[in-house]
Amino acid sequence: MNGATTRRLPGPVRVGLSRAWLETREFARHWESVAFTFALPALILLLFGVIFDGSTGDDISAAEFYLPGLIAMGLMSVSFQNLAISIALERENGTLRRIRGTPMPPSAYFVGKTALVFVLALGQVAVLLAIAVGVYGADLPTDPGAWATMVWVLVLGTISCALLGIAFSSLARSPSTASAIVVVPFLALQFTSGVFVPLTILPGWLVNASSLFPLRWMAQGMRAAFYPDEAAVLEPSGGWDLSTVAAVLGVWCVVGLVLTLATFRWKTSEDG
Template sequence: MTTTATTGTADGTAEAARALPGAWTLGLGRGALEIKQFVRQRDAMIFTFAFPVVFLALFASIFSGSVENTGVTASQLYAAGMVAAGIMSTSFQSLGISIAVERDEKVLRRLRGTPMPPAAYFLGKVWMVLATGLAETAVLLFVGSALFDLDLPSSAVRWLTFGWIFALGLTGCALLGIAISSLPRSGKSASSVVVLPFLILQFISGVFIPVNAIPDWLLNIGALFPLKWMCQGLRGVFLPESAAVLEQAGSWEYGKVALVLGAWVIGGLVLCLLTFRWKNGRDG
């Protein structure tokens, strides 16, 4: 009798375990929830999307003359670089701030206490970042092509190049955002901790200032991070070959772009594994 009851309990537990959705299914559901929450926070959504567009409009309107011996205008340079900044804004900046706030409000701690696999939480963030990254990029490409003469790729090869730069850049920046989310001591300080390095990187990576006007030692510092290589690769996608003379090496260096962005994907994953916390240190 006891054996039968034990067997029945074990079978019921096994059936219940089989009935639970997997991490992938839960991640999809979590991603839909993340997107809904992002859309409902209208101030954060407007800031995230408007920040690169406003800066593109400002810089491209102020510095709109032709760049000597390149066949491009300054506004085209800014448009290409701002697309890269938009990718980093929706991944690095968005995750770095939002996860720090969720940790401070003990949302992560409560999620960790549920049966939901940890992977589902991160998959949800990936879907959210992918959706917002695609939307931000589409907006910037529309504004750049409609108002600032940014030429969209005319060949499948260039679109393919754009695709892998977008994928590697978004992934690396998202992982870096998850890693830096553990740095702020509270949710209130998250914006300052995350936005400041992102803003500095935009100045030394060729977003706000053309690369040929940035001192080499600053460019070398920027080259340690993914934004500089995203900017360089995307300029190669959207600008003619004649504009490559502006680059530090005089070429687009697609091989190095892929190598550095790929290294940041691996390095960002390692940083996440080493630094991510489900609760603040003061919570014990």
């Protein structure tokens, strides 16, 4: 038009990745957030490795026994818990309202948050593996298939929990209530999803209830990756059931997306 060069605006993915870089740097500036995000699973692994040393038998150390469940717990922490609380805070302080008023595509915001969560997820796994191997000399899998299982469980589990965290952020009226809404059910699920104790010693109704949520299947998938095959007898069905793990986590990805699209709010209820 009149010799002017038409410039194509960057797409949502490119803008979202740029925002992910911004959010990652912003997150890294606050050491309290970094410590809070990574400290709890790492501290539990350190303590359990000492407290339960020798109580898990000769074939597997305490660190190796608790590592898969704590990885699943850590992934849910950096995705579900982190996003539910941080987005509620951004909604309360007006950050979301200001972002919605910019030319940035709304989908770029979610791309940025998802990319940030994956950075944190990889960091969480790296910290736990470093403690298990460096402090307790844990043996890691040598089969490439086991690592492939860990990767797809990490991806599906993190996406499903991230979407649920985004949806949960809209339930809270303030950041303070967000902590209660998120932390209480997350804590309950840790004790009923095989993170700390085998599912076979829990009441059947409790196992059935925990099976409705992603954490139980994330922990089972991680155990399939890290435990020897004969340890599958510790599962309620006597097997790893990886097809069921993939199906349930896949369904939760779809459910989380539907809930996010249906409930997400850019403004508080007081803003109208």
